[in-house]
Amino acid sequence: MSDDPQTRRQIESIAADNRPLLVLDVDEVVLEFLGPFMSWLKSENYSFRPISFALDGNIFDADGAEASKTTVKELVTRFFEVQHDWQTLAPGFPDALEPLADQVQIVLLTAMPHRHFEAREALLSSLSVSYPLVTTEKAKGPAVALLHGGRDAPVAFIDDMAYNLLSVGKAMPGAALIHLMAHRPMKALMPPLPDSVIAAEDWYMAAAEARQALGV
Ligand SMILES: [Mg+2]
Structure with missing residues (x-):
């Protein structure tokens, strides 16, 4: 249960779906930040x-x-x-997702103040990204668990921040945790990832890992 009431309301407004769940961070994953x-x-x-x-x-x-x-x-x-x-699509997105886009439910989960929701949704829409968007001002793990809703299907989560990946791993121990970061110079400075995280070099590798984890 997400402890951010606004996040919970946004999640409850998304149509129910029993397909495998793929949750994507926005900055550095869907969009260059x-x-x-x-x-x-x-x-x-x-x-x-x-x-x-x-x-x-x-x-x-x-x-x-x-x-x-x-x-x-x-x-x-x-x-x-x-x-x-200023912001543009990250390299490889959304092309890399094409082979699995119809077989899974895709939701975007961005950690940013709720007041930026409309601006972010408008930006994504202008870039033809139409997946449901959720903003959260709290940890991402409980939000992903609420999105999953206990459905009988796996979940994968892609983010550039280890603390977000670990938050989801804690809330959903079976989740596939995939690291992806668009900006190469900063990625080179990143501390080693935890063992529970799959490191993806680019969107194509991230999508292949997600596809395997989600069984599609
Ligand atoms: Mg990010």
Whole structure:
């Protein structure tokens, strides 16, 4: 049971489905995030230097001073307000999904404040991505469990953040956890993934792993 009431309402509004479930993160999985965010930062006279696997500590102002955590948070919020002008589909999406798209239920689960739901849905729609969208301000695991709803079919989850994959693994021990991240320079800085996570190099490998896990 998701402990985010808004997330729960969104999930309850999605038509019931008994097919295997494939849940996709949005930023860095369905949409490029870091590349467009870095371009937008440049337009705002900030620069992003991939020094560590984080946003904090890697963003610098025009004078070369490191942006504070508060500023980084504000920049991300401002970026999400203009996301439709900057974000593009991740390489391989949605083509790699084509062989299984009709055989599974696909839902997008994005960790972002609910107030950005409409902007994100409009952006996805403008890119012809029509899968149901769910926003959450809490852990992803309980939301995926609620989406699955105890149906007699497997679940796979694709995300670029280990903590989201582990959250889903904790809530649904049988879930296939697949890591995928569009931005190569930041991915190179990522700490090793937990053993329970399948590392996918690109969307084609992620889709093949999902297909195997979902038995389709
Ligand atoms: Mg993401």
